[in-house]
Amino acid sequence: MNGFVFDFERPIVELEKKIQGMKEYSYIENVELQDEISHLEAKAEKLRKEIYAKLTRWQRVQLARHPQRPYTLDYLQRMMPDFLELHGDRRFKDDPAIVAGVGHIRDLPVVLIGHQKGRTTREKLHRNFGMPNPEGYRKALRLMGLAAKFKRPVVTLIDTPGAYPGIGAEERGQAEAIAKNLFEMSHLPVPILTIVIGEGASGGALGIGVGDKILMLENTWYSVISPEGCAAILWRDAGKAKEAAEAMRVTAKDLLEMGIADEIIPEPVGGAHRNYDEAAKILETVITERLEELLALPTDELLEKRYRKYRKIGYWEESS
Amino acid sequence: MVWFRRKQQGVLTTEKKVLPDGLWIKCEQCGEVLYRQELERNMWVCHKCDFHFRIQSHHYILFLLDDGSFEEFYAGIKSVDPLRFKGKKKYADQLKDAVKKTGMNEAIRTGFGKINGKPVVMAIMDFSFIGGSMGSVVGEKVALATEKAMERNLPLIIISSSGGARMMEAAFSLMQMAKTAAALARFSDRGGLYISVLTNPTTGGTTASYAMLGDVNVAEPGALIGFAGPRVIKETIGQDLPDGFQRSEFVLEHGFLDIIVKRQAMKKTLSQLIDSLKGGQTAQAS
Structure with a gap:
């Protein structure tokens, strides 16, 4: 994958370039370099493992925002070839920051809902940088209604820097739209599988994120506010986002330890952006397995477990 | 149009008093000088311009519930600092100071x-405690209150006054939105009546969870009610916000509040709502 490279990725990318160069040279000049290439490949593999095993929280946040990171539609193309997008909230308009539709993952019919960011400037504007307006949440809820009616499980993919803070969004009830989704998702009578595939910022993420299982890809973050937002409030300096990411403990591993995430989904070495096909394959397998487990539960038990899952989150002490 | 701006950055105002001291108090809105005793009798509402001063939970208990009827539960639940969070100050110290x-x-x-003799479960937020922010304990107590109301088949009233989720508990705070919404959904499925009362301010994660989920949403006049804070919106869109933006009257006009009620009429309105929607049912608790 070419294009944007973070500083911490650079040693790997440079080594990969060197290997590629040797391969080309060996092919064109017909020189036997297999030993050297194998040696360098082993070295690259080791380097990748080393670097990615000890990424800081902030580096994980950066990976979650990598410009080449696969977005909802990238995964859909690969794991749901028959995906049919359905538009609009039947109230106001269609919100391109959330895509929603129906189709099959392997043989399983599902309703899929996900945040969508844009890749080019034009697409970014069209998708509003993945920041939904109330109509996005209402479209999501409408599709969940279909899922409940036709007994299809729901899969949601989370990747948003937050719900859009704009005048129109407030006028049309951003808070009410999110609140209503939390309310309805908490007792929707079909399985809901929620997966953080990039950024999980605040209520904008949670608005499609209440489910039976919360899964997080390895290089993602999820918290109550973005590290920049937190830093701006704490130190009046958004530049201290790195410290804020540490203080809030925002990574997948953190959320697993906090008992909020149920599972971390491994990414291809070096991150999902380095191999879309493999990342989609991994995701597809996990989704199918988890949905089959959830579909085996009677509805009452499913809903009771979902209730208990959220009911027990948090820490406090009780004195008399 | 702002006439004066603070040029120097990082100037910190000294810690604000919960309510102003002194015999005479200046109205924050119209500048009228008010006699404290009279203001208290008027439930901290300016007699000239109807400005509703921000008041504390004990005031609402006094103004909305029958004398001596409040029986507090779960008062002993205290926040801890699960992430050992440190910003400018340690969260653990912030908690101690707030207590x-x-x-x-x-x-x-x-x-x-009790409201005019009718038993209710009441939850009252208090802005003076870390900006009324919602962490694990606020979420837990909202859920517990909702479950109590469900058990006893009583109407639930939550008075909100909150800047939103509590950053220092990070993802734990965020998940309280889901927790409270889930508890309210159960309560609603079993026919429970929930009246949400929004006061100044109710924003962020609190608005985007239980505060907007009332069967009836009631607000005090002039309260700031919204999802994003006005400053964030202003910075995002790069222009000034219209007058009255995100105030109760604006939110009602856009269809997200049922009714705006002055503080002096709140008790009567709550009583009427309970009678009209649950009259003859609330006493049947099994």
Whole structure:
């Protein structure tokens, strides 16, 4: 994958370039370099493992925002070839920051809902940088209604820097739209599988994120506010986002330890952006397995477990 | 149009008093000088311009519930610092200071009470405790109050006053939105009546969860109610916000509030709502 490279990725990318160069040279000049290439490949593999095993929280946040990171539609193309997008909230308009539709993952019919960011400037504007307006949440809820009616499980993919803070969004009830989704998702009578595939910022993420299982890809973050937002409030300096990411403990591993995430989904070495096909394959397998487990539960038990899952989150002490 | 701006950055105002001291108090809105005793009798509402001063949970208990009817529950639940969070100050110290300053354990009080003889479960948030922010304890107490109301088949009233989710508990705070919404959904499925009362301010994660989920959403006049804070919106869109933006009247006009009620009429309105929607049912608790 070419294009944007973070500083911490650079040693790997440079080594990969060197290997590629040797391969080309060996092919064109017909020189036997297999030993050297194998040696360098082993070295690259080791380097990748080393670097990615000890990424800081902030580096994980950066990976979650990598410009080449696969977005909802990238995964859909690969794991749901028959995906049919359905538009609009039947109230106001269609919100391109959330895509929603129906189709099959392997043989399983599902309703899929996900945040969508844009890749080019034009697409970014069209998708509003993945920041939904109330109509996005209402479209999501409408599709969940279909899922409940036709007994299809729901899969949601989370990747948003937050719900859009704009005048129109407030006028049309951003808070009410999110609140209503939390309310309805908490007792929707079909399985809901929620997966953080990039950024999980605040209520904008949670608005499609209440489910039976919360899964997080390895290089993602999820918290109550973005590290920049937190830093701006704490130190009046958004530049201290790195410290804020540490203080809030925002990574997948953190959320697993906090008992909020149920599972971390491994990414291809070096991150999902380095191999879309493999990342989609991994995701597809996990989704199918988890949905089959959830579909085996009677509805009452499913809903009771979902209730208990959220009911027990948090820490406090009780004195008399 | 702002005439004066603070040029120097990082100027910190000294810690604000919960309510102003002194015999005479200046109205924050119209500048009228008010006699404290009279203001208290008027439930901290300016007699000239109807400005509703921000008041504390004990005032609402006094103004909305029958005398002596409040029986607090779960008062002993206290916040801990699960992430050992440190910003400018340690969160653990912030909590200690807030407990000392307010005499409460958290930003919400919950209990049984009576409104004109009718038993209710009441949860009252208190902005003076870390800006009424919602962390694990606020979420837990809202859920517990909702479950109490469900058990006893009583109407639930939550008075919100909150800047939103509590950053220092990070993802734990965020998940309280889901927790409270889930508890309210169960309560609603079983026919429970929930009246949400929004006061100044109710924003962020609090608005985007239980505060907007009332069967009836009631607000005090002039309260700031919204999802994003006005400053964030202004910075995002790069222009000034219209007058009255995100105030109760604006939110009602856009269809997200049922009714705006002055503080002096709140008790009567709550009583009427309970009679109209649950009259003859609330006493059947099994």
